[in-house]
Amino acid sequence: HLDRIGEVDDHVHAFLNVDADGALAAAREVDAALADGQAPASPIAGVPLALKDVLTTQGLPTTCGSKTLENWIPPYDSTVTRKLREAGVPILGKTNMDEFAMGSSTENSAFGPTHNPWDHGRIPGGSGGGSAASLAAFEAPLAIGTDTGGSIRQPGAVTGTVGVKPTYGGVSRYGLVAFSSSLDQAGPCARTVLDAALLHEVIGGWDPLDSTSINAPVPPVVAAAREGLRGDLKGVKVGVVKEFSGEGYQAGVQRSFEGAVEQLTALGAEVVEVSCPNFVYALPAYYLIAPSEASSNLARFDAMRYGLRVADDGSHSAEEVMSATREAGFGPEVKRRIMLGTYALSSGYYDAYYGSAQKVRTLISRDFAAAFEKVDVLVSPTTPTTAFKIGERVDDPMAMYLADLCTIPANLAGNAAMSVPSGLSDEDGLPVGLQIMAPALADDRLYRVGAAYE
Numbered sequence: 522h523l524d525r526i527g528e529v530d531d532h533v534h535a536f537l538n539v540d541a542d543g544a545l546a547a548a549r550e551v552d553a554a555l556a557d558g559q560a561p562a563s564p565i566a567g568v569p570l571a572l573k574d575v576l577t578t579q580g581l582p583t584t585c586g587s588k589t590l591e592n593w594i595p596p597y598d599s600t601v602t603r604k605l606r607e608a609g610v611p612i613l614g615k616t617n618m619d620e621f622a623m624g625s626s627t628e629n630s631a632f633g634p635t636h637n638p639w640d641h642g643r644i645p646g647g648s649g650g651g652s653a654a655s656l657a658a659f660e661a662p663l664a665i666g667t668d669t670g671g672s673i674r675q676p677g678a679v680t681g682t683v684g685v686k687p688t689y690g691g692v693s694r695y696g697l698v699a700f701s702s703s704l705d706q707a708g709p710c711a712r713t714v715l716d717a718a719l720l721h722e723v724i725g726g727w728d729p730l731d732s733t734s735i736n737a738p739v740p741p742v743v744a745a746a747r748e749g750l751r752g753d754l755k756g757v758k759v760g761v762v763k764e765f766s767g768e769g770y771q772a773g774v775q776r777s778f779e780g781a782v783e784q785l786t787a788l789g790a791e792v793v794e795v796s797c798p799n800f801v802y803a804l805p806a807y808y809l810i811a812p813s814e815a816s817s818n819l820a821r822f823d824a825m826r827y828g829l830r831v832a833d834d835g836s837h838s839a840e841e842v843m844s845a846t847r848e849a850g851f852g853p854e855v856k857r858r859i860m861l862g863t864y865a866l867s868s869g870y871y872d873a874y875y876g877s878a879q880k881v882r883t884l885i886s887r888d889f890a891a892a893f894e895k896v897d898v899l900v901s902p903t904t905p906t907t908a909f910k911i912g913e914r915v916d917d918p919m920a921m922y923l924a925d926l927c928t929i930p931a932n933l934a935g936n937a938a939m940s941v942p943s944g945l946s947d948e949d950g951l952p953v954g955l956q957i958m959a960p961a962l963a964d965d966r967l968y969r970v971g972a973a974y975e
């Protein structure tokens with residue numbers, strides 16, 4: 522995999538940093554333990570992985586795709602990083618991402634875009650485009666992403682790979698640099714559903730260092746994937762979300778989705794149409810809640826505690842240093858989100874914006890609850906279009922935001938969701954994703970249905 526990275530990453534740019542020495546040392550340790558007759562530390566011991574650059578790695582730079590953290594080397598590992606190391610998983614390096622995970626194309630990275638391996642002129646999705654592209658380009662067999670509004674699933678869909686947003690609280694956020702704390706969730710990315718399940722069981726579980734982590738066992742996702750691979754979905758009820766079709770959905774995406782629904786039926790599932798009327802308000806609610814939380818979380822980048830500091834020549838006040846550092850360190854999308862969030866939280870507007878968005882969030886959770894009384898999982902296209910061209914949406918934030926139309930409800934409600942490849946669009950030959958959504962703590966249902974389908 523290191524050789525492959527050397528061959529193709531100049532063109533793909535999935536990685537911001539490659540840690541060849543660290544990865545080889547970890548792999549040698551696994552070899553030595555096996556030679557010594559010890560049992561492998563996990564089923565994926567020795568299988569290398571690409572880690573999104575938003576999770577801290579002790580002694581290795583963690584930039585979050587931002588100039589603000591360009592030279593920051595964390596003094597500690599995130600819980601996900603620690604679990605990977607303990608499981609004997611060599612970490613190949615850190616992957617490119619939209620700055621602070623804000624974006625849908627990886628074009629908001631301060632270090633240049635990642636290219637979709639299917640067509641280098643197109644985006645690999647975002648914010649975790651680097652992780653998804655590393656899988657599609659065969660630079661890594663496993664990767665970690667984070668999903669606040671779709672950043673694991675949408676890149677999975679447009680690169681033809683599998684991406685899972687676990688139940689909120691299912692994977693620790695300790696050491697995951699916060700964007701929107703009530704939505705952020707780390708999860709597995711892979712080329713097959715079973716591979717994702719094996720990784721999910723390694724990174725999941727309760728963590729006393731994250732107060733929002735759930736004190737419950739990891740759902741039996743590997744067993745569920747194996748069950749699904751038998752190709753029988755008899756007794757499984759699947760709901761098609763009525764609201765996620767029609768205008769704005771490419772015909773090729775729509776046809777691929779219809780084909781997926783037919784295949785689920787052929788596998789024995791009972792498929793019905795379900796209405797979730799409040800899902801259409803998920804996008805506007807998200808773009809109030811996520812920027813509000815971001816405006817608070819990003820206040821920590823004050824030019825004193827982490828990373829970049831400019832105008833630090835002794836002739837400026839602390840406030841001037843802070844202001845100049847933020848001006849130089851944050852890109853335009855990050856500034857836009859901070860402005861939006863600060864506005865939505867300001868005293869005269871709080872009830873009208875943030876307060877209303879939180880109410881919509883409750884309505885979306887109720888839509889899910891009502892749907893899951895009737896069906897076991899919900900399905901939709903993961904994203905309305907296939908990979909768009911690099912540059913196409915950079916000057917149009919609203920068009921960029923639409924990429925997450927279908928993925929955001931699961932984040933707002935905190936439940937589990939997966940994107941699994943559903944073939945290539947008959948319009949442009951590019952990958953399309955099928956989204957599967959399950960109730961909180963029922964992540965295993967995603968794996969059963971996803972593995973049967975893929």
Ligand code: GLN
Nearest residue numbers: 622623624669670671672
């Ligand atoms: N594209 C969405 C945004 O820009 C989601 C990002 C994410 O999931 N991190 O906020």
